[in-house]
Amino acid sequence: MKRSLEDIAAFIQARILGDASLEIAGIASVGAASTADLVFVEEEKNLPAALNSNAAAVIVGSFAGTHQTSKPLLITDQPRLAFARAAEFLIPADSFHAGVHPTAVVHATANLGRNVEIGERVVIHDNVEIGQGTSIAAGCVIGPDVSIGRDCRLYPNVTIYPASRLGDRVILHAGAVLGSDGFGYVRDKATGKYHKFPQIGRLEVEDDVEIGANSTVDRGALEATRISRGTKIDNLVHVGHNVQIGEDVVIAAQTGLSGSAVVEDAVIIGGQVGIADHVRIQSGAILGAQSGIPSKKVIRGKGVVFWGTPARPITQYLKELAVLARLTKKKT
Numbered sequence: 324m325k326r327s328l329e330d331i332a333a334f335i336q337a338r339i340l341g342d343a344s345l346e347i348a349g350i351a352s353v354g355a356a357s358t359a360d361l362v363f364v365e366e367e368k369n370l371p372a373a374l375n376s377n378a379a380a381v382i383v384g385s386f387a388g389t390h391q392t393s394k395p396l397l398i399t400d401q402p403r404l405a406f407a408r409a410a411e412f413l414i415p416a417d418s419f420h421a422g423v424h425p426t427a428v429v430h431a432t433a434n435l436g437r438n439v440e441i442g443e444r445v446v447i448h449d450n451v452e453i454g455q456g457t458s459i460a461a462g463c464v465i466g467p468d469v470s471i472g473r474d475c476r477l478y479p480n481v482t483i484y485p486a487s488r489l490g491d492r493v494i495l496h497a498g499a500v501l502g503s504d505g506f507g508y509v510r511d512k513a514t515g516k517y518h519k520f521p522q523i524g525r526l527e528v529e530d531d532v533e534i535g536a537n538s539t540v541d542r543g544a545l546e547a548t549r550i551s552r553g554t555k556i557d558n559l560v561h562v563g564h565n566v567q568i569g570e571d572v573v574i575a576a577q578t579g580l581s582g583s584a585v586v587e588d589a590v591i592i593g594g595q596v597g598i599a600d601h602v603r604i605q606s607g608a609i610l611g612a613q614s615g616i617p618s619k620k621v622i623r624g625k626g627v628v629f630w631g632t633p634a635r636p637i638t639q640y641l642k643e644l645a646v647l648a649r650l651t652k653k654k655t
Contacts, residue, residue, distance in 0.1 A: 326413055328380055332397055334412045335405040337382065341395025347379055350410050363406035382406050417476070419458055436473065454491065466502070472530070484542060490530035496558070498537040502526040505541040505564025505582060520544060522564065535560065535576070569606070610634060
């Protein structure tokens with residue numbers, strides 16, 4: 324779908340330098356751009372390459388406001404964000420066909436909103452609520468008493484256990500499992516055997532959450548596991564029972580959060596981070612890849628990067644590495 328630069332600029336709230344009527348058909352990297360594509364540049368040193376590319380127009384920062392160029396420019400304070408929003412405007416959403424596929428099994432008590440898409444071999448159990456505009460792809464299983472909001476996207480083979488609650492515009496990628504039992508057992512000291520602790524809580528996922536492929540989120544043991552608004556979870560992440568995740572949290576792949584951990588708002592968690600039980604990560608902290616957080620530890624420091632096992636501020640960690648390197652060098 325082609326859009327004029329004027330329309331794109333209005334959508335992303337950018338200022339135009341150049342021909343506002345120029346039509347754009349897509350987005351691309353600077354190296355791969357065609358004559359109908361839009362590209363972006365975050366640093367002034369990269370602007371010449373973009374101007375010499377095949378791209379039709381360039382999203383740039385305010386540093387380009389005085390440049391004279393044959394290519395139209397869209398000027399904004401956050402070029403990367405503007406480019407992402409332009410992509411939303413230019414690229415059509417996944418194909419959507421409202422209706423229930425003949426092979427789907429939908430319980431008579433399920434309540435489907437308007438313009439809902441139910442794909443091949445989907446199974447929807449009793450008392451399920453699905454909001455309007457939601458799409459559920461092939462092979463998904465939705466357990467009893469589940470509530471799914473409006474305009475959600477469930478990709479193939481997603482499983483949602485009973486009594487889970489999803490807000491609006493939630494995206495669940497292929498193979499995600501939500502609301503499964505937590506890993507909770509009680510050991511009999513007399514016999515050494517393990518007995519399952521009740522896992523009868525629920526899972527609550529708020530609006531605008533995205534959960535990656537083959538990730539798992541356990542329901543609470545007796546209360547609720549909660550993922551708050553705007554949080555983004557990568558592929559292959561495990562969220563244990565009773566975990567509380569705040570708003571606008573980002574969690575990268577292969578991270579594991581043990582039971583009753585608390586992650587406050589705007590935390591960034593790198594890949595392969597291990598978070599033990601009853602840990603609290605306070606607002607705005609950043610956990611580097613492969614960090615380890617021991618049980619009941621509190622991580623605090625907005626904007627501070629933590630690294631290592633046990634995790635500590637990266638400045639401290641690097642100093643320790645330097646000392647270790649000097650000691651090793653002396654011994655050799």
